Amino acid sequence: MSTAARPTDPRETWSIEIDKEYLKFSCAHFLIFADGTAERLHGHNYRVYAEVDAALDDHGLVIDFIEVKPVIRELCDWLDEHWLLPGQHPDLSVRDLPARDGLSEHVEVRFKDRLYTAPKDNVIVLPINNTSAENFAGYIGRELATRLRQRFPAVQIRLIEIKVEETPGQRGVFRMRG
Numbered sequence: 001m002s003t004a005a006r007p008t009d010p011r012e013t014w015s016i017e018i019d020k021e022y023l024k025f026s027c028a029h030f031l032i033f034a035d036g037t038a039e040r041l042h043g044h045n046y047r048v049y050a051e052v053d054a055a056l057d058d059h060g061l062v063i064d065f066i067e068v069k070p071v072i073r074e075l076c077d078w079l080d081e082h083w084l085l086p087g088q089h090p091d092l093s094v095r096d097l098p099a100r101d102g103l104s105e106h107v108e109v110r111f112k113d114r115l116y117t118a119p120k121d122n123v124i125v126l127p128i129n130n131t132s133a134e135n136f137a138g139y140i141g142r143e144l145a146t147r148l149r150q151r152f153p154a155v156q157i158r159l160i161e162i163k164v165e166e167t168p169g170q171r172g173v174f175r176m177r178g
Protein backbone atom coordinates (compact mmCIF):
# COMPACT_ATOMS: atom_id res chain seq x y z
CA MET A 1 0.00 0.00 0.00
CA SER A 2 1.38 3.43 -0.93
CA THR A 3 2.68 5.59 1.96
CA ALA A 4 2.59 8.74 -0.18
CA ALA A 5 0.61 11.52 1.46
CA ARG A 6 -3.00 11.47 0.33
CA PRO A 7 -4.28 14.70 -1.27
CA THR A 8 -5.68 16.83 1.56
CA ASP A 9 -9.42 17.27 1.78
CA PRO A 10 -10.18 20.92 2.75
CA ARG A 11 -12.95 19.59 5.02
CA GLU A 12 -10.38 17.78 7.18
CA THR A 13 -8.32 19.36 9.96
CA TRP A 14 -5.84 17.84 12.38
CA SER A 15 -4.56 18.71 15.80
CA ILE A 16 -2.66 17.26 18.73
CA GLU A 17 -3.66 17.61 22.36
CA ILE A 18 -1.18 17.43 25.24
CA ASP A 19 -2.47 16.76 28.76
CA LYS A 20 0.38 15.51 30.94
CA GLU A 21 0.43 15.50 34.75
CA TYR A 22 3.93 17.00 34.74
CA LEU A 23 2.89 20.04 32.68
CA LYS A 24 2.19 22.09 35.80
CA PHE A 25 3.57 24.95 37.82
CA SER A 26 3.13 25.68 41.53
CA CYS A 27 3.02 29.42 42.09
CA ALA A 28 1.86 32.11 44.49
CA HIS A 29 -0.31 35.03 43.45
CA PHE A 30 -3.17 37.24 44.49
CA LEU A 31 -5.95 38.19 42.11
CA ILE A 32 -6.97 41.85 41.99
CA PHE A 33 -10.71 42.38 41.53
CA ALA A 34 -12.50 45.05 39.51
CA ASP A 35 -13.53 46.90 42.69
CA GLY A 36 -9.85 47.32 43.60
CA THR A 37 -9.83 44.74 46.37
CA ALA A 38 -7.56 41.72 46.18
CA GLU A 39 -7.12 38.27 47.62
CA ARG A 40 -4.54 37.47 50.19
CA LEU A 41 -1.33 36.01 48.83
CA HIS A 42 -1.86 32.28 48.21
CA GLY A 43 -0.82 29.52 45.83
CA HIS A 44 -2.08 27.02 43.34
CA ASN A 45 -0.82 23.97 41.53
CA TYR A 46 -1.67 25.07 38.01
CA ARG A 47 -2.15 22.49 35.26
CA VAL A 48 -1.48 23.27 31.59
CA TYR A 49 -3.39 21.71 28.67
CA ALA A 50 -2.31 22.41 25.10
CA GLU A 51 -3.77 21.87 21.64
CA VAL A 52 -1.95 22.62 18.37
CA ASP A 53 -3.92 22.57 15.10
CA ALA A 54 -1.81 22.28 11.94
CA ALA A 55 -1.56 20.45 8.64
CA LEU A 56 -0.57 16.79 8.72
CA ASP A 57 2.97 16.29 7.42
CA ASP A 58 4.04 13.58 4.95
CA HIS A 59 4.58 11.21 7.88
CA GLY A 60 1.11 11.58 9.35
CA LEU A 61 2.16 13.90 12.18
CA VAL A 62 1.01 17.40 13.16
CA ILE A 63 4.06 17.76 15.44
CA ASP A 64 5.87 14.90 17.15
CA PHE A 65 4.56 14.67 20.73
CA ILE A 66 8.12 13.89 21.85
CA GLU A 67 9.39 17.17 20.42
CA VAL A 68 6.56 19.48 21.54
CA LYS A 69 6.23 18.34 25.19
CA PRO A 70 9.68 19.67 26.24
CA VAL A 71 8.80 23.10 24.82
CA ILE A 72 5.70 23.31 27.02
CA ARG A 73 7.58 21.82 29.97
CA GLU A 74 10.36 24.44 29.78
CA LEU A 75 7.73 27.16 30.13
CA CYS A 76 6.11 25.40 33.11
CA ASP A 77 9.49 24.78 34.76
CA TRP A 78 10.46 28.46 34.31
CA LEU A 79 7.29 29.60 36.12
CA ASP A 80 7.34 26.87 38.77
CA GLU A 81 7.91 27.81 42.45
CA HIS A 82 7.70 31.57 41.97
CA TRP A 83 5.43 34.35 43.15
CA LEU A 84 3.85 35.66 39.94
CA LEU A 85 3.13 39.38 39.72
CA PRO A 86 1.21 41.43 37.13
CA GLY A 87 3.67 43.97 35.72
CA GLN A 88 0.89 45.92 34.01
CA HIS A 89 -1.57 46.53 36.88
CA PRO A 90 -1.75 50.29 37.55
CA ASP A 91 -1.99 49.92 41.34
CA LEU A 92 0.86 47.46 41.82
CA SER A 93 4.54 48.42 41.78
CA VAL A 94 7.71 46.38 42.07
CA ARG A 95 10.98 48.03 43.16
CA ASP A 96 14.42 46.39 43.22
CA LEU A 97 16.24 46.43 46.58
CA PRO A 98 20.03 45.97 46.29
CA ALA A 99 21.81 43.30 48.33
CA ARG A 100 22.92 44.67 51.73
CA ASP A 101 23.56 43.67 55.35
CA GLY A 102 24.06 40.06 54.28
CA LEU A 103 20.73 39.98 52.46
CA SER A 104 20.52 38.96 48.80
CA GLU A 105 18.83 41.16 46.20
CA HIS A 106 15.15 41.62 47.07
CA VAL A 107 12.10 43.27 45.55
CA GLU A 108 9.59 45.51 47.29
CA VAL A 109 6.01 44.99 46.14
CA ARG A 110 3.44 47.67 46.86
CA PHE A 111 -0.29 47.28 46.27
CA LYS A 112 -2.43 50.02 47.82
CA ASP A 113 -1.97 49.68 51.62
CA ARG A 114 0.06 46.46 51.26
CA LEU A 115 3.84 46.20 51.33
CA TYR A 116 5.76 42.98 50.68
CA THR A 117 9.42 42.16 50.26
CA ALA A 118 10.74 38.96 48.76
CA PRO A 119 14.06 37.65 47.43
CA LYS A 120 14.31 38.77 43.83
CA ASP A 121 14.79 35.24 42.50
CA ASN A 122 11.50 34.17 44.12
CA VAL A 123 9.48 36.56 41.94
CA ILE A 124 8.54 36.71 38.26
CA VAL A 125 6.93 39.90 36.98
CA LEU A 126 4.84 39.00 33.90
CA PRO A 127 3.63 41.37 31.15
CA ILE A 128 0.02 40.99 32.24
CA ASN A 129 -2.48 43.21 34.10
CA ASN A 130 -3.72 40.55 36.55
CA THR A 131 -2.64 37.09 37.66
CA SER A 132 -5.74 35.36 36.33
CA ALA A 133 -5.75 31.87 34.83
CA GLU A 134 -6.78 33.48 31.55
CA ASN A 135 -3.75 35.77 31.53
CA PHE A 136 -1.43 32.90 32.42
CA ALA A 137 -2.92 30.93 29.50
CA GLY A 138 -2.33 33.93 27.23
CA TYR A 139 1.26 34.37 28.35
CA ILE A 140 2.07 30.67 27.93
CA GLY A 141 0.20 30.52 24.59
CA ARG A 142 2.07 33.46 23.07
CA GLU A 143 5.42 32.18 24.29
CA LEU A 144 4.64 28.67 22.99
CA ALA A 145 3.58 30.03 19.59
CA THR A 146 6.87 31.91 19.25
CA ARG A 147 8.97 28.92 20.27
CA LEU A 148 7.09 26.39 18.09
CA ARG A 149 7.39 28.64 15.01
CA GLN A 150 11.14 29.02 15.67
CA ARG A 151 11.77 25.31 16.27
CA PHE A 152 9.33 23.86 13.71
CA PRO A 153 9.34 26.40 10.85
CA ALA A 154 7.85 23.87 8.40
CA VAL A 155 4.74 23.33 10.52
CA GLN A 156 1.77 25.40 9.30
CA ILE A 157 0.20 26.16 12.68
CA ARG A 158 -3.46 27.12 12.33
CA LEU A 159 -4.46 27.31 16.00
CA ILE A 160 -2.84 27.08 19.41
CA GLU A 161 -5.10 26.64 22.43
CA ILE A 162 -3.78 26.74 25.98
CA LYS A 163 -5.89 25.99 29.05
CA VAL A 164 -4.55 26.80 32.52
CA GLU A 165 -6.40 25.06 35.32
CA GLU A 166 -6.09 27.03 38.54
CA THR A 167 -8.09 24.64 40.70
CA PRO A 168 -9.79 21.42 39.60
CA GLY A 169 -12.78 22.23 37.44
CA GLN A 170 -11.95 25.80 36.40
CA ARG A 171 -9.60 26.92 33.66
CA GLY A 172 -8.57 30.02 31.79
CA VAL A 173 -8.53 29.39 28.02
CA PHE A 174 -6.45 31.20 25.36
CA ARG A 175 -6.61 30.64 21.58
CA MET A 176 -4.33 32.06 18.89
CA ARG A 177 -5.26 31.54 15.23
CA GLY A 178 -2.94 31.62 12.18
Ligand SMILES: Nc1nc2c(c(=O)[nH]1)N=C([C@H](O)[C@H](O)COP(=O)(O)OP(=O)(O)OP(=O)(O)O)CN2
Pocket residue numbers: 031039131132133134166167168172
Ligand atom coordinates in the same frame (compact mmCIF):
# COMPACT_ATOMS: atom_id res chain seq x y z
N1 LIG B 1 -12.15 34.34 35.63
C1 LIG B 1 -11.40 34.11 36.74
N2 LIG B 1 -11.96 34.23 37.96
C2 LIG B 1 -11.21 34.00 39.07
C3 LIG B 1 -9.86 33.62 38.98
C4 LIG B 1 -9.26 33.52 37.65
O1 LIG B 1 -8.07 33.25 37.49
N3 LIG B 1 -10.08 33.77 36.58
N4 LIG B 1 -9.12 33.35 40.09
C5 LIG B 1 -9.67 33.44 41.32
C6 LIG B 1 -8.85 33.20 42.54
O2 LIG B 1 -7.47 33.22 42.23
C7 LIG B 1 -9.12 31.95 43.43
O3 LIG B 1 -7.99 31.43 44.03
C8 LIG B 1 -9.86 30.88 42.77
O4 LIG B 1 -11.17 31.18 43.13
P1 LIG B 1 -12.24 30.13 43.62
O5 LIG B 1 -13.23 29.99 42.52
O6 LIG B 1 -12.72 30.53 44.96
O7 LIG B 1 -11.43 28.77 43.77
P2 LIG B 1 -11.88 27.46 44.49
O8 LIG B 1 -11.30 26.32 43.75
O9 LIG B 1 -11.57 27.58 45.96
O10 LIG B 1 -13.46 27.47 44.29
P3 LIG B 1 -14.47 26.39 44.91
O11 LIG B 1 -15.70 26.59 44.05
O12 LIG B 1 -14.70 26.79 46.36
O13 LIG B 1 -13.89 25.02 44.78
C9 LIG B 1 -11.08 33.85 41.51
N5 LIG B 1 -11.78 34.12 40.28
